[in-house]
Amino acid sequence: MTGLQEEQNTPGWQFAVASGLLGWVLDAFDFFVIVFLFDTLASHFQVEKRAIVFTISITLAMRPVGALIFGALADRFGRKKPLMLCVVYFSIVTVLSGFSPNYGFFVVMRALYGIGMGGYWGIGASFAMENAPRKLRGLLSGMMQGGYPFGYLLAAVGMLTIMPRLGWHAMFLVGTLMAAVIVVLTTLSPESEAWKLHRMGSVTTIFKTLFQHMGSFSYLLLVMVVMSCLSHGTQDLYPDFLKSVPSIGSSLVLGMKPLYGIPIIYNIGAITGAVFFGYISERVGRRYAIMMALVLSLAAIPAWAFGGTILTLVVGSYLMQTGVQGAFGVIPAHLNELSPDSVRSLFPGFVYQLGVLIASPAVSIEFLLRDHLGYPLALTIFEVVVIVMLLFIFALGPERRGRSFRSKAG
16 A cells, blocks of 8 residues: 555544634634624723724734644644644633623733634644645645635624624624534544654754754745735735725625625635635646736736726636635645644744734735825735745745655655
């Protein structure tokens, strides 16, 4: 039996992949609930809206801390128990956030939530990729990363269906049902054979290994910083940009205001792109699949930024996020394949979350450009520069598509 066949026939690998995917859906759901409740929470705690927005920055800042803590635990003690601990931890913190007695308590809960959110991706991605059959790694990578925009859609649906009936507090309880499912799935999953083969004897050794691979770390950190600039640069200000488009007027998209309907459509594009480009990365390679997705986003910019009609904006934003999240859909497989075997939870998880944090000023830079150039030109210049940078980074970068995680040779 070949190594590839052994990986394909690991009993219960489907549960491991499902737990990784669903956990990222839950992460996104809990995160975007706060975004949708900015005004409600500000009124409840009797603070300005910007005070609630500030808690997003706190969550973001704590994510690398979570990646370090839970990543080290997963590389030392296995994937399953730290994964379940992480899910239970951030679910409890989410519930406490929704029932905070005052603003100060809420801030602390959001900081603690950031640790859990940052910890999950590294463990979930390594657990899924190590258990998945090699020939399905790209597809499953895309499905996992597509869980993030799917979590956004679930949060949006929850705001339209659950909140009017049960109140906003209920939005902080919904995720506990998903958390329970994840715990069951993880319990049914096999422990990672790759971890058993490459496990380290101490946390100290794990961090020493991390520092021994600073060349790879630096390259992948650059990848994630610029990729995060692309993601946040195309998403965070786009609803505000839509408000400035005169032609939107009283039009409807999916039976609702364009400000709500268009994001739903482009998040569907994001899911489609993540799965599609993840799948074709198994055929054309990780780097080429990412570069193809980036070219699609580049081609979508005229309609995305300068669209003069609702239809043009819908098509442009759909294609833009198909490309952006298509590129991101390859990232779980690509980062795991380029990571050292013995630190496959800590290494990609920390790179991912630290990259997101370093890229956090991107939106402010884009907003500053808007003040001087107007929204369409500001969005265009920023994204063209970012996409061209990424094309060079991936064209010159390494790739280890389909490599075994279960051999000493790696």
